Amino acid sequence: MNESLSILAMQVLNGLAYGMLLFLLAAGLSLIFGNMDILNLAHGSFYMLGAYIALSVAQYLDNFWLALILAPLLVGLISLVLELGLLRISYNRGHLTQVLLTFGLAYVFNDLVRWIWGAAIHTLTPPASISGSLEIMGQTFPRYRVFVVLLGFVIAFLLWFFQEKTRWGAIIRAGVSDKEMVGGLGINIHLVFTLIFALGGVLAGLSGVAAGPILGLYPGMDFETLIFALIVVVVGGLGSFTATFGGAIIIGLADTLGKVWFPEASLFLIFAIMAVVLLVKPQGLFGGRAA
Amino acid sequence: MIENGTKNKKALHIEDLSKNFGGLNILDQLSMSVTPGERRAIIGPNGAGKTTLFNVISGELKACKGSISLFGEEVIDMPNHQRARRGLARSYQKNNLFLNLSVLDNLALVLQRKHNHEGNWFKHRSPKAFPLLYKEAESFLESWNLAKKSHVKVAELSYGEQREIEILLGVAADPKILLLDEPTAGMSVAETQHMLRFLENFPVDMTMLIIEHDMEIVFGLADRITVLYYGKVLAEGTPEEIRADSRVREVYLGSEVSEKYA
């Protein structure tokens, strides 16, 4: 009895770790979609770029921590350039154009990564202080996952603080509910968009680095994760980091626990959850606004 | 469906209607009724809830509470397309058209429903296949001086022309009751005059509710006037009664308008 309880506790912890990765990934996507009304199908590419750039940084500088900081910033820079150079023209062209544009970008990035880093499988090695395993209640638990959970909570708190307590956060919140108002306040909405997009890139990049030691680096990781990020956005709902956080934890847990309890149906499960949420509460479980 | 005698005779009967957004009462236990064939103007200062009233009547917004009946039939729980099918039509304050379609195609969308062709999925919609529909479209466009523009995309028309089509889409449905939301909004003086002539020529048995800021139209057209103020009916009566009502003058006609019309 005690044993099965501790097993459950561990599965929940696993689900949380996965949920945190999903949160980092989806937070940017939700922010971009909620604010800019852009469905960025290249978001998975940012995740992939983060992981691969971190691989190079970690190789050359031999420092995981530096990679954890530098890689997301570089991805943010890339997304900044993309927003200024390409995405901006698609703002008033409707979703279909954006789908085509960002899908095209995703294709190019997929190939670019394979070109630069090759198609072999890689992994990121975390430093000794956060690798290995911990013994909790007689169960072994990988230290790195605990780190990911903590990292997720810290980032979630920072984002929450940013959104709720700072001026820029207030502007972004306003942007989700009413774009015209933001423009009316005399704020350069384009600047806001650019910064949001870059922030989304940074978050996706961070998620890529953080996921590297658990999920590995391989061609195709971009498209695989994109769908998960979309699901989290839908289930959580648009509008706030808190909503995305909730959605990510639900999907992280559902996917992890679902694979244990109903392995045959696991391909089915998260899509079924998404469908139910869409039908019962289309604005998402924690979202305030319908798009 | 007959509930009581008086209600049955009304084209529109509203009782105790409330609508709030985020705790703010836009419509506050509002009651009013309109007799068939009546021209009723709805006036009131900005934020009085006029457009919200129209949206609730047409069913685009759901009322929080109250009842609405059209010719004796309760419609409060009906979706808007069902209310439209019971003879309700409307125009919008901001043009709300099929911008990428031609004038004729815009009109045809109204007419094909009126002629009950909207379920036909195998016949090419052409003058040959649907002669009655196209004849009627032609005569509408003719009388609205739009015949030459019938194949032009609505998006390419002038604002005034678009405004006319906005009204035309409402009236072409041959409704028993028509809601016009500021039909002359944004129009020049000449265009307004032009529009007024159309409005005057609408069929006499058509009940009409009109939200309007142009007092010339209001007093020239309306049989009765309802004044809304913060979601409530402040006053109701003939143009003369309203003109004479001190409360109305205070809240609404008190400013620049009263100087012109009082």
Add this chain to the structure above:
Amino acid sequence: MMIKLKSFKIGKILLVIAILGLIILPLVGCGNGGSTNSSSGDNKSGSNATVGSTEPFKVGLIIPKSNVYATLGENLSNGMTMYFDEIGWKAGGREIQLLQEDEENDAQAALRKAKKLVESDKSDVLVGVVNSSIALAIRDYVDQNKVPFLVAHAGAVGLTRAKKSDYVYRISFTNEQVNFPNGKWTYENLGKKVFVIAPDYAAGKEQINGFKKGFTSAGGTIVGEAWPPLGTNDYGSYLQQITKAKPDAVYAFFAGTDAVRFVQQYSEFGLKKKIPLNGSGWLNAEDVRPAQGGAVEGVKGSLYWQLALDTPENKNFVENYKKKFGKEPSGEAVEGYDAARVIAEGLETLKGDSSDKLKVAQAWGDIKFVSPRGPIEFDKENHMIIQNIYLAETQKIDGKLQNKIIATFKNVKDPI
């Protein structure tokens, strides 16, 4: 309504015709013209290869060249190129041309490529294919159109059993073959109770099935099974199931990213210290070990080839491959190398006469040689390769993780 009809204006239609023409013309062109990407000079166009022809013998290679399995494809292709280089791209008096197409990890695209190679480029034989469902799709096509097809990786058992064809031979392995002998070995060396785990798809089931055949017929019991979905991120929960079942050993099939994650997590969750991990050789293969890091130490796996195989043929092969491509070969490189040799020697026995396609395929069936992976020959019954299976354990040797062969199972047939 006339406006609708006007959408079919003549000018527009002519333009559409022009565009269709532009689309179709190059197709007509390549239909009549023969190969456009031949690797060497002498390239006369003409369609029917006559007896004892001096026409080049065209080998159509279908391998993944993009996305997830691109590395497998690259190694396969390298192996083939290397062998053909060694023989100077000539066999049976004919020049050999290698035409490569991307499998695209999409059966439809791959089938399109197969058709292109055969119908447009006039390939004499097809070779390659990594994905089993793609191999099965191409199998029907080559069977109908009588094109010899040498499967050089895909392991679906059906290809050389229920769906065997006169035109299909397999130089690689079957999903059961690589695991079957390991079953008996596991029973004898690791224990009587085993937990099996593999991804929930056809290949995973077949791999485990091969193990079970060997293991249970030796007397072992399966104490638990787990079938995580392909591409599972997190094996934590399955690892807990394993802990709970208390097996003597775990037998697993995972490849690529799955193998990296599983082996890493097996170690992270502390199972490695308690329960030995055995499996099919992709678990600790050359392509995944660098990413697995220290976690893979002590993991065992059985495969048709190992880098550490100490035979003159293999040492020679490994050395030449390193020299040529600047990296160590993989199992797929060996498959490619052997496939090229089978094709070349087959052509040699026919003295370059490839006019009878059935004979081309049958000639393959008679070929026997000592490959880098040991002696190989084809089973006449089902056209499936008979080969040694090597069980290797990853050990730290001279401070470097390497696979050491701890058992050799000789001349293993597909365990039907």
Add this chain to the structure above:
Amino acid sequence: MNRKNLLAMSVLFLISLVLPWVIAVYPLGIVIEILIYGIFASSLNLLLGYSGLVSFGHAAFFGIGAYTASIFAQNVSANIFFTLPAAVIVSLLAALIIGFFCTRVSGFYFLMLTLAFAQMIYAIAHQWESLTGGSNGLSGIPVPQLWSGFSFEDQKLLYYLILIVFLLVIFGIRRFIASPVGQTLIGIRENEGRLKAIGYNIRNYKLLAFVIAGGLGGVAGALYSYFNGFVSPHEVYWTVSGHAIIMVIIGGAGTLIGPTLGAGFLIILQSVVSSYTDRWYSIVGLTFIAFVLFAPKGIMGLISLLKLPGKKEVTQNFNVEGEKA
């Protein structure tokens, strides 16, 4: 129809009739694929281009059609008078059920809900091994027959069969879109709210469009199984839905033949480019971006730009870009 049009149509028709006799087997196969995907993309265009409903799960119906036709051909009869109606009926039913739910939501939520259903169908195709063959799919599907003794062994015959179905579908769509119901769908794309106020029950129309599009998607899937002789879960995967969307946009959303041109463009681009370079992902991706930059209305938009000056064309519904955010 005037005389010039008739002439042009007959020329086009004649070309398509003699095509199998002038081009080789492989290019004919490509043409067949283009026709199949032309049907598929055109069926999606009913939703995406005409009705403004961006479905990200259209592969579901392609897969259902292909699996149904294959399963019936393997277990019951390979007669197309049997397999094709079976495929259509099953995909219509599936579309009715999926559409019933999906038409309750709109915009981005519609997109995600269609994706969810399609992925659930994918999961079923992947897991229900006894019926669908699991991840290996179904292969060795019997060649379709017209009656026993007359089968479509010869690719030329199959081409004619698929050409006939293609023409029927295209002309069917043309007629349907020109009908009052079709025009109403365009109205939904243009201004759903106004149409409701006029008295249309929008959900029924959306459901109708969804069901018809699903049925035609099933037709494409069935033809695909005839042509390839196999079907695998990959055909239901979301990337196939994504490709169909791209075909429609690249060809020209809301145009009659745009989607087919888009299908042709994408299939040829992919198969030609991937034969020459392993970098084809980049080239395909850059092509998408180039379309956004230089041809936002797709191939049909380019064609209309090339129109001879002086021949001014009146507004017509087919060419309206289906892009209302």
